[in-house]
Amino acid sequence: MSTTYTIDGETGPWELVIGLEVHAQVISQSKLFSGASTTFGAEPNTQVSLVDAAMPGMLPVINKECVAQAVRTGFGLNSAINRRSVFDRKNYFYADLPQGYQISQFKQPVVGEGWVDIDLEGGEVKRVRVERLHLEQDAGKSLHDQSPTKTFVDLNRSGVALMEIVSFPDMRSPDEAGAYVRKLRTIVRYLGTCDGNMEEGSMRCDVNVSVRKAGAEYGTRCEIKNVNSVRNMMLAIEYEARRQIEILEEGGSITQETRLWDAGKGITRSMRNKEEAHDYRYFPDPDLLPLVLEESFIEGIKATLPELPDAKKARFMSEYGLGDYDANVLVAEQDRAAFYEQVAKGRDAKIAANWVIVELLGALNKAGKDLAESPVSADKLGGLLDLMADNTISGRIAKDVFAEMVESGKDAGTIVEEKGLRQVTDTGAIDTLIDQVMAEHADKVAEYRSGKDKLFGFFVGQAMKRSQGKANPAMLNDLLKKKLDA
Amino acid sequence: MSNLTDLTMADALHGLESGDFSAVDLTRAYIGKMEAHKSLNAYITETPELALQQAEASDTRRRKGEAGAMDGMPIAMKDLFCTEGVRTTAASHMLENFVPTYESTVSGKLKAAGAVMLGKANLDEFAMGGANSNSYFGQAANPWKAAGDTGVRVPGGSSGGSAAAVAAHMAIAATGTDTGGSIRQPASYCGIVGVKPTYGRCSRWGVVAFASSLDQPGPMARTVADAALMLNVMAGFDPKDSTSADMAVPDFSAVLTGDIRGLKVGIPREYREGVSPEILAVWQQGEEWLRAAGAEVVEVSLPNTRAALATYYIIAPAEASSNLARYDGVRYGLRVPGDGLAEMYENTRAAGFGNEVKRRILIGTYVLSAGYYDAYYLKAQKVRALVARDFAEAYKQVDVLLTPTAPTTAFVAGSQEDPVTMYLNDVFTVPASLAGIPGAAVPVGLAANGLPLGLQLLGRPFDEETLLRVAGVIEEAAGFTARPEGF
Numbered sequence: 001m002s003t004t005y006t007i008d009g010e011t012g013p014w015e016l017v018i019g020l021e022v023h024a025q026v027i028s029q030s031k032l033f034s035g036a037s038t039t040f041g042a043e044p045n046t047q048v049s050l051v052d053a054a055m056p057g058m059l060p061v062i063n064k065e066c067v068a069q070a071v072r073t074g075f076g077l078n079s080a081i082n083r084r085s086v087f088d089r090k091n092y093f094y095a096d097l098p099q100g101y102q103i104s105q106f107k108q109p110v111v112g113e114g115w116v117d118i119d120l121e122g123g124e125v126k127r128v129r130v131e132r133l134h135l136e137q138d139a140g141k142s143l144h145d146q147s148p149t150k151t152f153v154d155l156n157r158s159g160v161a162l163m164e165i166v167s168f169p170d171m172r173s174p175d176e177a178g179a180y181v182r183k184l185r186t187i188v189r190y191l192g193t194c195d196g197n198m199e200e201g202s203m204r205c206d207v208n209v210s211v212r213k214a215g216a217e218y219g220t221r222c223e224i225k226n227v228n229s230v231r232n233m234m235l236a237i238e239y240e241a242r243r244q245i246e247i248l249e250e251g252g253s254i255t256q257e258t259r260l261w262d263a264g265k266g267i268t269r270s271m272r273n274k275e276e277a278h279d280y281r282y283f284p285d286p287d288l289l290p291l292v293l294e295e296s297f298i299e300g301i302k303a304t305l306p307e308l309p310d311a312k313k314a315r316f317m318s319e320y321g322l323g324d325y326d327a328n329v330l331v332a333e334q335d336r337a338a339f340y341e342q343v344a345k346g347r348d349a350k351i352a353a354n355w356v357i358v359e360l361l362g363a364l365n366k367a368g369k370d371l372a373e374s375p376v377s378a379d380k381l382g383g384l385l386d387l388m389a390d391n392t393i394s395g396r397i398a399k400d401v402f403a404e405m406v407e408s409g410k411d412a413g414t415i416v417e418e419k420g421l422r423q424v425t426d427t428g429a430i431d432t433l434i435d436q437v438m439a440e441h442a443d444k445v446a447e448y449r450s451g452k453d454k455l456f457g458f459f460v461g462q463a464m465k466r467s468q469g470k471a472n473p474a475m476l477n478d479l480l481k482k483k484l485d486a
Numbered sequence: 487m488s489n490l491t492d493l494t495m496a497d498a499l500h501g502l503e504s505g506d507f508s509a510v511d512l513t514r515a516y517i518g519k520m521e522a523h524k525s526l527n528a529y530i531t532e533t534p535e536l537a538l539q540q541a542e543a544s545d546t547r548r549r550k551g552e553a554g555a556m557d558g559m560p561i562a563m564k565d566l567f568c569t570e571g572v573r574t575t576a577a578s579h580m581l582e583n584f585v586p587t588y589e590s591t592v593s594g595k596l597k598a599a600g601a602v603m604l605g606k607a608n609l610d611e612f613a614m615g616g617a618n619s620n621s622y623f624g625q626a627a628n629p630w631k632a633a634g635d636t637g638v639r640v641p642g643g644s645s646g647g648s649a650a651a652v653a654a655h656m657a658i659a660a661t662g663t664d665t666g667g668s669i670r671q672p673a674s675y676c677g678i679v680g681v682k683p684t685y686g687r688c689s690r691w692g693v694v695a696f697a698s699s700l701d702q703p704g705p706m707a708r709t710v711a712d713a714a715l716m717l718n719v720m721a722g723f724d725p726k727d728s729t730s731a732d733m734a735v736p737d738f739s740a741v742l743t744g745d746i747r748g749l750k751v752g753i754p755r756e757y758r759e760g761v762s763p764e765i766l767a768v769w770q771q772g773e774e775w776l777r778a779a780g781a782e783v784v785e786v787s788l789p790n791t792r793a794a795l796a797t798y799y800i801i802a803p804a805e806a807s808s809n810l811a812r813y814d815g816v817r818y819g820l821r822v823p824g825d826g827l828a829e830m831y832e833n834t835r836a837a838g839f840g841n842e843v844k845r846r847i848l849i850g851t852y853v854l855s856a857g858y859y860d861a862y863y864l865k866a867q868k869v870r871a872l873v874a875r876d877f878a879e880a881y882k883q884v885d886v887l888l889t890p891t892a893p894t895t896a897f898v899a900g901s902q903e904d905p906v907t908m909y910l911n912d913v914f915t916v917p918a919s920l921a922g923i924p925g926a927a928v929p930v931g932l933a934a935n936g937l938p939l940g941l942q943l944l945g946r947p948f949d950e951e952t953l954l955r956v957a958g959v960i961e962e963a964a965g966f967t968a969r970p971e972g973f
Contacts, residue, residue, distance in 0.1 A: 050587075050588060053817055054812040054817070055568075055586070055588070055818070056568060056574070056576070056581065056584070056586070056694045056695075056812070057567075057568045057586075057590060057690070057691065057692040057693050057694050057695060058691075058692075059690065059691050059726060059727050059728065060728065061725065061726060061727075061728050062728065089808050091807075091808050091811060091854070093811065093814060093828075093831055094827075095814075095816050095827055098812060098816070098817060099811065099812050100808070100810075100811020100812050100814060101808055101811055151827075153816065279855050279856045281807075281808070281851065281854035281855060281856075281859075282854075283804065283808070283854055283859070283863060285698075286697070286698035286699035286729075286805050287695075287698045287728060287729065288728050288729075289728055289729060
């Protein structure tokens with residue numbers, strides 16, 4: 001077990017207490033309460049129904065697909081699915097909130113308590129409890145940069161379904177918070193319920209941070225908004241914790257407030273506007289009946305759940321004998337795990353893991369490409385591993401062949417044939433090589449035979465060089481040893 | 487053909503079918519009445535040209551044998567129903583120039599059934615009021631006058647323009663909406679029939695919202711049969727309204743058999759409190775009519791009646807305060823610019839809403855506020871459940887309830903300045919609204935002052951059939967044929 005993460009102040013170490021509210025945009029054809037499309041990046045105000053624009057007399061109708069996505073996500077978070085939930089109105093005025101209220105779930109969310117296991121360094125697993133998941137509408141977008149005197153409003157996003165996933169304050173370090181968000185992202189991507197793209201804003205998080213001395217009660221927290229990447233979130237937590245510690249150590253107290261993360265300056269700052277004094281006047285939306293889920297609906301979703309990351313990791317470790325780190329890397333993305341399994345099928349699973357993680361992911365990372373864009377398919381990588389397994393090529397040659405595969409997209413066999421890289425396994429040919437090397441370096445042979453064992457490597461190198469790297473290393477070693485020791 | 491506007495809908499349909507006159511003739515006759523009685527201010531927007539086009543189309547359909555259930559019937563549309571291409575104001579300055587690009591479900595159904603729209607009827611702003619005195623477009627007048635009246639009488643509200651138009655024969659029937667009595671009370675004041683269906687029976691889609699959990703469209707007509715016919719067209723499940731009931735709609739016209747033998751009619755004793763002797767007498771007369779027709783009349787108790795009015799005036803404003811938040815000047819309707827967003831909101835809403843609307847937004851905002859929610863809104867919801875339970879208990883013993891519709895006859899416009907006094911006019915209609923049950927107002931006679939008096943029938947949820955059948959019996963027995971002088 002790792003020790004508790006702390007930040008040292010003047011008065012000693014402080015613990016961090018972190019809770020997250022993650023807003024995940026639901027993947028669905030249409031919006032939460034209207035039939036308008038949800039495609040990202042369309043021309044402003046082209047995906048707006050009468051309901052989304054809150055025209056007089058318009059009424060919301062719940063989109064079953066969005067409810068199914070929330071329930072699916074609930075299962076991914078090991079959560080209780082509430083058979084009955086209620087939509088409430090959260091009332092406030094803003095130009096990009098057409099109804100003058102957001103339809104959300106306040107007292108009775110669709111998904112109740114659950115948990116997420118996060119993977120920390122050194123194979124440690126920590127359980128973060130999830131308080132709830134509820135469905136709500138997104139607002140539109142205010143565009144302040146289009147005119148010096150006017151604000152424009154784009155309602156394309158107005159009414160798009162969001163899942164707000166609220167954790168308990170169970171995280172104790174920026175790393176844990178980062179691991180939690182990454183794990184959530186992995187889960188929703190596995191489930192196909194959110195694309196998890198923080199940069200595009202389809203996953204946003206608000207971070208609650210407080211500090212305390214070890215064993216003390218929770219301190220007063222501040223909520224930080226506007227963190228649009230895991231990295232920024234971690235930086236914001238660190239900054240905010242230090243800010244609070246400084247205040248507390250100077251004898252001050254923390255004011256519970258919402259603060260904005262300024263990524264450019266690397267600081268959080270108070271929003272300090274009047275809107276903070278909101279009284280949202282929540283009340284059940286009289287336009288909507290309580291959401292009652294049929295058992296068959298819930299069971300239908302449960303029956304079609306994919307294998308989730310934790311289960312897949314456990315299986316990779318038991319079925320393929322992988323270590324914790326490799327398994328974590330491979331299950332982090334669903335397509336990565338599938339790619340790996342295709343490579344590993346009928347082959348040495350550990351070698352396959354090594355090649356996928358070190359060589360393939362390394363190469364893709366260097367090229368800035370996704371697995372989906374990989375020039376080397378799972379079958380082609382498998383083909384390369386097969387050539388190694390049957391001694392057609394050595395591991396060293398395989399790396400060269402792989403580099404060529406990444407470059408040209410050709411399969412391994414073709415490259416080996418074209419370049420004549422087939423490994424030399426003919427003992428006669430290797431004998432000849434060795435004889436030539438020994439003849440050329442008779443002096444070194446004498447030195448070796450007089451006890452300078454270390455020269456063995458020199459002979460291996462020379463012989464391999466002469467074979468242009470194609471000699472089977474094991475055979476070369478074997479034969480060389482016999483000849484030198486003869 | 488000067489008497490075309492005297493025909494009931496049933497007779498007018500018969501006349502059209504027989505070829506005695508055309509829909510255009512009928513529509514022209516009504517347009518003539520509208521011109522003659524403009525002073526009533528029953529319409530906010532008149533659409534005579536559209537009406538004549540629709541009437542022509544109706545005549546064509548009838549010739550082809552494709553006439554719908556209300557084909558060629560010239561009606562008034564409460565200006566709360568959004569009508570495609572026709573200005574829809576909700577009687578508010580806020581929506582003075584608002585022209586919807588869409589048609590409400592109910593007005594669309596009427597259109598599809600062949601009804602001809604004469605215009606958009608006056609109402610209290612956003613349906614908030616009981617006298618049609620809260621209209622940005624001015625007071626609608628009741629065609630009825632009491633002996634010695636110099637000023638006008640209110641037509642009731644909020645569907646005041648609808649009621650006045652039907653009573654003055656400026657429309658064969660009209661749509662109304664009822665949130666706390668807005669169909670039944672004006673029907674009573676104007677001597678016509680008004681039906682508030684069960685909540686969920688008619689779609690609210692496209693009806694400018696006042697209080698979502700209470701609003702319900704319904705017909706206003708001169709006879710029970712006409713109201714039943716119109717309800718047939720208006721009712722039905724609408725997937726666009728989540729609170730609309732996914733239930734089959736019976737043929738309400740077929741249930742007016744006049745046979746109520748063995749039916750049990752309840753008289754809620756709490757409704758007697760403070761009722762004038764004149765209204766009490768009419769009420770007793772009603773009991774006798776029903777008894778004479780073979781029904782059994784029993785007294786029942788609705789113990790939470792006393793709390794209903796106060797409850798209503800918490801819940802309705804609470805919902806209204808939220809429903810009316812969308813009128814912010816950003817996307818449509820009135821915009822009064824200001825320095826910054828907040829000031830634009832303030833200027834727009836200060837100028838766009840009338841006093842009663844502002845009052846209710848303030849009340850509603852207050853009762854939902856942190857610290858007051860439990861004491862007001864939550865408590866009101868609990869009392870609402872008790873009021874509904876009272877009715878459920880009563881309907882274990884009886885099939886319908888008979889009550890007065892309003893505590894008084896129509897009052898003189900401007901005579902009730904105090905909003906709370908005004909709210910008290912809803913005392914008999916509000917409990918049924920809270921419970922979501924159907925109600926009907928039927929004219930039964932004239933008071934000593936010469937103004938119409940009505941009785942209210944309340945039914946079981948989704949049992950408009952029994953409600954209308956009993957209403958038909960009362961109508962028959964009362965034989966109310968009086969007409970406002972000059973109309």
